[in-house]
Structures are given as C-alpha cells and as structure tokens.
Amino acid sequence: xxxxxxxxxxxxxxxxxxxxxxxxxxxxxxxxxxxxxxxxxxxxxxxxxxxxxxxxxxxxxxxxxxxxxxxxxxxxxxxxxxxxxxxxxxxxxxxxxxxxxxxxxxxxxxxxxxxxxxxxxxxxxxxxxxxxxxxxxxxxxxxxxxxxxxxxxxxxxxxxxxxxxxxxxxxxxxxxxxxxxxxxxxxxxxxxxxxxxxxxxxxxxxxxxxxxxxxxxxxxxxxxxxxxxxxxxxxxxxxxxxxxxxxxxxxxxxxxxxxxxxxxxxxxxxxxxxxxxxxxxxxxxxxxxxxxxxxxxxxxxxxxxxxxxxxxxxxxxxxxxxxxxxxxxxxxxxxxx
Numbered sequence: 001x002x003x004x005x006x007x008x009x010x011x012x013x014x015x016x017x018x019x020x021x022x023x024x025x026x027x028x029x030x031x032x033x034x035x036x037x038x039x040x041x042x043x044x045x046x047x048x049x050x051x052x053x054x055x056x057x058x059x060x061x062x063x064x065x066x067x068x069x070x071x072x073x074x075x076x077x078x079x080x081x082x083x084x085x086x087x088x089x090x091x092x093x094x095x096x097x098x099x100x101x102x103x104x105x106x107x108x109x110x111x112x113x114x115x116x117x118x119x120x121x122x123x124x125x126x127x128x129x130x131x132x133x134x135x136x137x138x139x140x141x142x143x144x145x146x147x148x149x150x151x152x153x154x155x156x157x158x159x160x161x162x163x164x165x166x167x168x169x170x171x172x173x174x175x176x177x178x179x180x181x182x183x184x185x186x187x188x189x190x191x192x193x194x195x196x197x198x199x200x201x202x203x204x205x206x207x208x209x210x211x212x213x214x215x216x217x218x219x220x221x222x223x224x225x226x227x228x229x230x231x232x233x234x235x236x237x238x239x240x241x242x243x244x245x246x247x248x249x250x251x252x253x254x255x256x257x258x259x260x261x262x263x264x265x266x267x268x269x270x271x272x273x274x275x276x277x278x279x280x281x282x283x284x285x286x287x288x289x290x291x292x293x294x295x296x297x298x299x300x301x302x303x304x305x306x307x308x309x310x311x312x313x314x315x316x317x318x319x320x321x322x323x324x325x326x327x328x329x330x331x332x333x334x335x336x337x
Contacts, residue, residue: 023082025049025056025128026110026183028101030094031073032063034115037221038072041115046080048121052128058083059101060115064091094177095196102186110181118146119178120216127180127213136185136208137200139171140178140215147217159235166243167201171212174198178215182208194234198242205246250319252311256304264301270294 027045031038042058049056060083062070070087077083086100098112109131113119123140130138147153156175164170174197185203195202200210248255271294274285285291 023055023057023107024109025052025054026101026105026107027056027058027124028098028105028110028112029058029060029115030063030097030101030112030177031060031065031069031115032091032094032097033065033067033069035065035068035072037115037117038069038076041117041121042076042083044117045113045121046082048124052125054128055107056082057105057107059104060085061097061100062087063093063097064088093194095191095194098196098199099191102189102191105183105186108183110183110186112177112179112181114177116220118218118220119176120218123178123213123215124180126215127178130211130213131180131182134209135211136182137203137210138180139173139200139210139212140176141171141173141212142176142217143172143214145173145217146219162236163198163201163239163242166239167198167204167246169201169204169210171200171210173212174200176215176217193241194238195242197235198238201242201246205249250315252315253305253308256308256311260301260304260306260308262301263297263304267294267297267299267301270297 027049029041029045034041045058049058060073060077062073062085070085073083073085077085084104086104088096088100101112102110109128111124111127113121113124119140127138127140145153145156156173160172160174163174179199181199181203185206185208186199188206189199189202191199204210244255270290274288274291274294277283278285
C-alpha cells in the first residue's frame, strides 16, 4: 500500500474531531515592521479562510516590530477572537517567530505565510488539498517569482540546488514561507538559529512525506525586504548544521571518529616511514617538515576522537535528560488496549 495514502483526508478528519470548538487550521504569520500590509493581509486572509469553511485561528507573531504593527494587530484581535497575537520583546528572527507559532498552534494542520502579501492567501486551499491526499508537508514553489534576479533569485536557485543535493530532499524553493504541515510534524521539531527554511529537510528525519506545489508570487507592495545577498552565506553555514543533524545527530563519533582515524592513521604512516629511513639508512629526520606533519596529524587524530566522545556524552545527555526518543512513531493501532 502506498504510504502517502495512509492518513485520513482533511474533510473526514475535520468532521470527526472530538473537540468541535478547537480550530482545525492554524495559520502562523511572522511579522516585522509590516504596518502598511497588515490591514490588507488580514482582510485577504480572513476572506480566504472563511471561504474554506474550516474552523481556523490566525497566530500573528510580532517579531519586535518598531512601527505600529502591534497596535494594529491588537485592534484587530479585539474584534476577532480567532486572531491570536504574540509579541516578542525584541527582534529574534523569523525562525523564532515560526517556533512560537508552532508551540501555540491548536489546529491539526499548520500553514505558514509571510506578512508582506507576496504570498497569496488564495493558495492555502490548494495546499490543504495536497495535505488531504495524505502528505505531511506541502511546500510552496514560487515558480514565477517576482523578485530581482541577481541579488534574490540567482542566489536562491544556487542555494536550493545545494540544499536539495546535500539533504536529499529535492525542492525547488526552500525559501518560500507558504507551507502546510500536519501539527505532529512541527511539534516534533526544535528550531534554532535560522533553520526555518530547512524544516522539510529536518522533518524528513521523521520519515514524513514531502511534496511541493507551485504557488503565486506577487511583487512587494509594502515595506522593504528584510533579506540581502548576505543571507546566502548564512544558508551555507546552516546547511552544514542540518547535514550534520540529519546524518550524525545521534552518532557524532561516526563523523569525528572517522576524521580522527584518518588523520591519526596518516600521521602514523608518515611517522613509520621516517622511522624506517632513519634506522635503515641513518638519514637525519629532525629537520624534515614531514616530522612536524606527522606529529600534527597524530595530535589532530586524538583531538577528533576526543571530540567525538564528548559529542556522544552530549547527545546522550540531550536525549536521556528529557526522556526524548531517538525515533518518531507515525501511528499506533489499539494503543489504548
């Protein structure tokens, strides 16, 4: 049986919910200095969500805005209890905003969307339809992206290709904020730094099914972009972190120990060669650079192996102190029994 179809469709699940007062859909919107866009965003978002006919909530996370964003959100929230507003003390970044939204989401499906209206709220229905087919994560793909080529689209194309190659989760557009997740997927993920764009790759550790869907993308009408070309360098550094977490997060000795064995083994081979030419031919070796290289490689080998052992202790502390499992259960049968 195809694993993509093992979950019940959205409409069926929504009707079978035991708590009819709880929302089925949670929309998480990170906001940073978007006072001009907020009224338009709220109107378009609520219009689309009401058209879908599903119980919903909107979680707006004010990421330390310095304009009137929070005041506008507060006014709207007083009139609409389906709008929940979270205000940070300062600007912590989009990853922290998404994380706060995920922690507070009550819906069975969580949709993330940018506040600048470059993402189209009308695409939410299409994302939910894909979730209904049985997917766990549906990522938006800005196939007709309306951004400058040299400083936005070109670096993004390179980063997306690199991320897909390194993580093995092939998506055209990791940077698109318009995504849909089942709640159990995002609840099992802890986000740090700027890892929000890697959620589909990180979630792949859980064995989730991921797909993407072309979505609309509009030119920016309000405010200015919060990202520059320098973000590409941060993406590359984050990619190293994600690759390590996906491949060696629970077994750091396998990477550091391997590096230590390679370095130490090469240093010993060089040392053995120098010892042989000294004993066999009486050749002086004290002034040879190879001797320093051999010592350096052996020391590095010991350090790498020691780092691997420390990593193993940290990993065990991380999992055991929190009683955190090293696996994720998709579903159980007769669990109550």
